[in-house]
Amino acid sequence: MSDARNSILTRLRATRDAHPPTPPASDFAPIEAKQWAAEERLPRIRRLMEAVHTEFLDATKADWPQVLREFLAREGVGSLLYAPGTEAGKQLVEGGERGPIPTLIPYDRPLEDLKPQLFETIEAGLTTTRGAIAETGSLILWPTAEEPRTLSLIPHIHIALLRTDALYDTFLQAMREQGWAQAMPTNALLVSGPSKTADIEQTLAYGVHGPKRLVVLVIHQ
Amino acid sequence: MDGNAPDFAAASRAALADPQLRGNFRRAMDGLMTKRAAQFPDAGEWHGVRALAAAVRLRALSKLPELLETLEENCTRNGITVHWAATTEEANAIALDILHKANAKLVVKGKSMVTEEMHLNAVLEKDGIEVLESDLGEYIVQLDGTMPAHIIMPAIHLNTKQIAHLFKRKIKDAESREDAAYLTDLARRVLRAKFQAADVGMSGVNAAVAETGTLCLIENEGNGRMCTTVPPVHIAFMGLEKVVEKLEDVPPVISLLPRSATGQPITTYVNMISGPRKDGEKDGPREVHLVILDNGRSSIYADPELRDTLRCIRCGACMNHCPVYTKVGGHAYEAPYPGPIGKILVPQIEGLEKRGAMPHACTMCNACVEICPVKIPIVEIMGRLRVEAVKPGGAVKDGGAKASRKESMVWSGWAAMNASPTAYRLATMAMSRLGNAAPSSLPMLKEWTNVRTKPRFAGRTLHDLARAKGIPDV
Amino acid sequence: MSTIPKPHRVYYFGTCLVDLFFPDAGMAGIELLQSQGLTVVFPQGQSCCGQPAYNSGYRADALKVARAQLDLFPGDDPIVVPSGSCAGMMKKHWPDLFRGEPDEAKAVQVAGRVWELTQFLVHVLDVRLTDQGEPVRVTWHASCHAQREMGVVEEPKALLRQLANVELVELKREKECCGFGGTFAVRHPEISAAMVGDKVADIEDTGAARVVSGDCGCLLNIGGALEAGAKAAHGQHIAQFLKERIHGR
Ligand code: SF4
Numbered sequence: 001m002s003d004a005r006n007s008i009l010t011r012l013r014a015t016r017d018a019h020p021p022t023p024p025a026s027d028f029a030p031i032e033a034k035q036w037a038a039e040e041r042l043p044r045i046r047r048l049m050e051a052v053h054t055e056f057l058d059a060t061k062a063d064w065p066q067v068l069r070e071f072l073a074r075e076g077v078g079s080l081l082y083a084p085g086t087e088a089g090k091q092l093v094e095g096g097e098r099g100p101i102p103t104l105i106p107y108d109r110p111l112e113d114l115k116p117q118l119f120e121t122i123e124a125g126l127t128t129t130r131g132a133i134a135e136t137g138s139l140i141l142w143p144t145a146e147e148p149r150t151l152s153l154i155p156h157i158h159i160a161l162l163r164t165d166a167l168y169d170t171f172l173q174a175m176r177e178q179g180w181a182q183a184m185p186t187n188a189l190l191v192s193g194p195s196k197t198a199d200i201e202q203t204l205a206y207g208v209h210g211p212k213r214l215v216v217l218v219i220h221q
Numbered sequence: 222m223d224g225n226a227p228d229f230a231a232a233s234r235a236a237l238a239d240p241q242l243r244g245n246f247r248r249a250m251d252g253l254m255t256k257r258a259a260q261f262p263d264a265g266e267w268h269g270v271r272a273l274a275a276a277v278r279l280r281a282l283s284k285l286p287e288l289l290e291t292l293e294e295n296c297t298r299n300g301i302t303v304h305w306a307a308t309t310e311e312a313n314a315i316a317l318d319i320l321h322k323a324n325a326k327l328v329v330k331g332k333s334m335v336t337e338e339m340h341l342n343a344v345l346e347k348d349g350i351e352v353l354e355s356d357l358g359e360y361i362v363q364l365d366g367t368m369p370a371h372i373i374m375p376a377i378h379l380n381t382k383q384i385a386h387l388f389k390r391k392i393k394d395a396e397s398r399e400d401a402a403y404l405t406d407l408a409r410r411v412l413r414a415k416f417q418a419a420d421v422g423m424s425g426v427n428a429a430v431a432e433t434g435t436l437c438l439i440e441n442e443g444n445g446r447m448c449t450t451v452p453p454v455h456i457a458f459m460g461l462e463k464v465v466e467k468l469e470d471v472p473p474v475i476s477l478l479p480r481s482a483t484g485q486p487i488t489t490y491v492n493m494i495s496g497p498r499k500d501g502e503k504d505g506p507r508e509v510h511l512v513i514l515d516n517g518r519s520s521i522y523a524d525p526e527l528r529d530t531l532r533c534i535r536c537g538a539c540m541n542h543c544p545v546y547t548k549v550g551g552h553a554y555e556a557p558y559p560g561p562i563g564k565i566l567v568p569q570i571e572g573l574e575k576r577g578a579m580p581h582a583c584t585m586c587n588a589c590v591e592i593c594p595v596k597i598p599i600v601e602i603m604g605r606l607r608v609e610a611v612k613p614g615g616a617v618k619d620g621g622a623k624a625s626r627k628e629s630m631v632w633s634g635w636a637a638m639n640a641s642p643t644a645y646r647l648a649t650m651a652m653s654r655l656g657n658a659a660p661s662s663l664p665m666l667k668e669w670t671n672v673r674t675k676p677r678f679a680g681r682t683l684h685d686l687a688r689a690k691g692i693p694d695v
Numbered sequence: 696m697s698t699i700p701k702p703h704r705v706y707y708f709g710t711c712l713v714d715l716f717f718p719d720a721g722m723a724g725i726e727l728l729q730s731q732g733l734t735v736v737f738p739q740g741q742s743c744c745g746q747p748a749y750n751s752g753y754r755a756d757a758l759k760v761a762r763a764q765l766d767l768f769p770g771d772d773p774i775v776v777p778s779g780s781c782a783g784m785m786k787k788h789w790p791d792l793f794r795g796e797p798d799e800a801k802a803v804q805v806a807g808r809v810w811e812l813t814q815f816l817v818h819v820l821d822v823r824l825t826d827q828g829e830p831v832r833v834t835w836h837a838s839c840h841a842q843r844e845m846g847v848v849e850e851p852k853a854l855l856r857q858l859a860n861v862e863l864v865e866l867k868r869e870k871e872c873c874g875f876g877g878t879f880a881v882r883h884p885e886i887s888a889a890m891v892g893d894k895v896a897d898i899e900d901t902g903a904a905r906v907v908s909g910d911c912g913c914l915l916n917i918g919g920a921l922e923a924g925a926k927a928a929h930g931q932h933i934a935q936f937l938k939e940r941i942h943g944r
Pocket of ligand 1: 532533534535536537538539540561562589592593594595596597599
């Protein structure tokens with residue numbers, strides 16, 4: 001179909017050059033102006049995300065595996081999929097003895113070999129985040145070879161670790177400061193709550209295809 | 222009107238006669254307008270971000286051929302296979318070819334308006350491939366065997382009761398429960414099995430970033446992520462106008478789209494895809510294809526005024542605010558894109574012979590223009606299409622298809638009367654004296670007086686009164 | 696909004712609908728301006744702004760009619776129009792209509808002097824109205840073109856609120872089109888009827904005795920529907936309503 005390609009591009013070029021448009025300058029100031037004081041960001045993120053049924057847990061760098069295990073026990077969650085190659089994955093396993101133990105399932109093979117379990121039995125998935133955005137109340141997810149993207153998609157509960165030293169004002173600020181344009185991963189995501197829909201008569205319902213619950217485990221620095 | 226041209230007037234009559242439908246739309250649109258307004262409490266912020274989003278789209282259009290080449294180059298470098306289609310037939314052929322090579326039996330789809338344009342589902346079904354819409358609204362509409370009634374909320378025309386009935390009829394073991402949570406969970410169970418089994422996932426594209434070769438998709442449900450992550454092959458479809466230059470151009474668009482569309486600050490997911498599964502990665506499709514469709518867009522692009530149509534980011538807000546759409550709903554248009562954007566886009570894609578009536582289904586109230594997040598002069602384009610419809614040989618497909626000698630004579634008569642003070646004086650004098658005797662059965666008056674009294678001529682015109690009162694003439 | 700110093704003299708462009716159907720409203724507008732000490736000039740050669748043909752796709756016919764108006768307003772005096780829609784046509788669309796024509800500069804100059812009546816009363820004349828009328832409840836219908844082409848939103852309501860005995864109850868969907876739309880009303884009579892039906896229902900909800908508006912297309916539509924439905928409320932042009940109030944009728 002390279003015929004189509006050339007004819008489309010030739011046509012676009014010829015007609016554009018016949019009437020060259022002069023677009024106005026792109027002034028990003030209205031977005032750059034959106035700023036919150038450092039101490040306001042987390043409460044704002046929390047408020048916005050809680051408004052769409054996100055749950056929050058507070059922990060420290062040292063005790064989060066414990067807090068997580070207690071949560072899972074409290075909620076009766078029997079199985080947790082995690083990324084064994086990440087720092088967080090290692091910390092989770094090491095923190096093993098100190099609490100009730102759900103079944104920890106390492107995501108250590110290709111999706112194809114894990115599909116039935118992922119869709120049918122695994123209850124929760126644990127991921128890290130690359131920060132969060134105050135304007136909209138959104139987590140930045142940056143899946144990697146160690147931490148696959150389906151961890152945050154298929155299990156009914158998605159648990160996300162959020163460090164309080166990576167909070168940004170806006171999406172724009174986050175992508176600039178983290179230099180996204182230089183190195184986009186296979187998949188990058190903003191996640192602002194559990195899966196939801198309003199397709200049935202504008203009535204909000206949670207958990208339509210993705211996770212039914214999103215739990216943000218805040219690691220206070 | 223030719224045989225296969227959709228008859229908007231007839232379809233809208235049917236819609237208007239359905240009180241259930243009218244109630245559903247009135248309620249839904251009132252709610253959406255209120256929710257949108259609540260997202261823009263600060264007029265300064267709205268004007269600033271809107272100007273930026275419009276500038277981003279205009280800049281992309283000003284470099285469209287170059288950006289499409291850069292997009293292709295960067296996608297290819299990222300491992301995405303790029304295909305070009307001049308027509309919907311070509312796009313369907315490309316899709317079938319990929320599906321055949323993948324030996325696909327089951328396709329799951331996320332929302333894609335371009336594939337509606339292509340009537341892709343019908344093509345796949347004819348080929349014996351099972352295709353399942355997975356956006357809940359699209360799924361409902363597919364089960365119902367109809368078309369989306371709205372580009373963002375496909376099943377907005379149905380209420381919970383109607384959907385409960387539909388599910389009961391179509392889904393095995395469904396209980397008859399008019400409860401959105403139950404119905405949603407039911408759809409989750411059905412569709413999760415399909416996501417797991419699907420050979421190919423399909424999606425649209427909200428914005429394609431030339432700079433990085435990234436496809437951005439926004440959604441609330443997670444079905445888009447499922448379609449683009451779980452099956453071994455992902456095919457994304459985009460209209461050629463969907464490209465933006467830089468990654469930084471995405472935030473302004475994302476900032477306005479969900480707020481305008483559904484009154485939410487952001488969608489649950491912003492999904493940015495920059496390639497298939499890399500070596501060592503454990504999930505994601507092994508193949509990603511991008512199909513770039515023209516289907517008349519390059520013709521729209523050729524005209525500097527009509528080009529603005531291509532700024533659209535498909536938020537659907539113009540529908541929510543359109544008083545005509547609110548009355549008749551989406552199906553009356555019998556087109557993939559209803560409402561204001563449909564009234565300007567569809568006639569340009571499908572031609573004025575078939576769609577010449579669409580630009581007239583508008584009171585030119587400008588409600589859409591006021592809220593369009595990328596400042597498309599929708600009503601000006603509407604006016605231009607009205608001109609093209611009666612002017613043979615213009616810029617739009619089938620220009621002049623609606624030209625009528627009778628109508629043009631009426632207008633030249635009207636112009637002759639209004640362009641000459643003497644003729645105007647005589648004509649208004651005659652109308653003032655005799656006009657009230659016109660029977661209500663006259664064409665036009667008949668339509669008017671269905672629900673209104675006849676306009677009453679005043680007997681003496683303002684010209685007469687001003688003269689009588691000695692109001693100076695110069 | 697930007698304003699101009701109060702002039703001594705203004706032109707009045709009455710519009711064709713006012714001319715034929717609401718001449719009293721047209722005169723009321725003239726008298727309101729006169730009551731502020733202005734000389735009002737009504738060029739007898741005027742007819743129509745050209746909008747009907749313009750919006751129907753017959754631009755050449757619209758141009759012919761618009762052009763016939765151009766020489767009626769020599770000089771710099773403002774041109775006041777008792778209709779947001781016709782004012783919008785002149786101010787916003789004449790420059791487009793005349794683009795590339797030999798008289799483009801003149802059309803642009805004339806367009807730049809056009810004011811919608813209530814806008815002029817508020818921003819240029821800063822009128823103070825003294826209500827002499829009986830207590831009454833009214834509602835305001837905002838015409839689409841007045842709002843969205845001329846930016847007239849608060850002005851008419853501000854004028855109504857100056858009237859001590861007038862209770863203004865706003866419509867639930869004030870900004871929504873009444874369904875007139877020029878030829879739309881006869882091209883799509885059923886949709887137009889549904890639209891004006893919703894409007895009438897909203898008017899009834901306010902319990903107002905009158906629905907006041909600044910545009911005669913809307914008034915023909917809404918007023919006609921109120922009358923056909925034998926509703927309690929009736930429609931009136933704002934110029935006439937204001938004039939009656941300050942004269943104690
Ligand atoms: S025309 Fe504007 S309001 Fe309508 S869908 Fe497109 S971007 Fe949204």
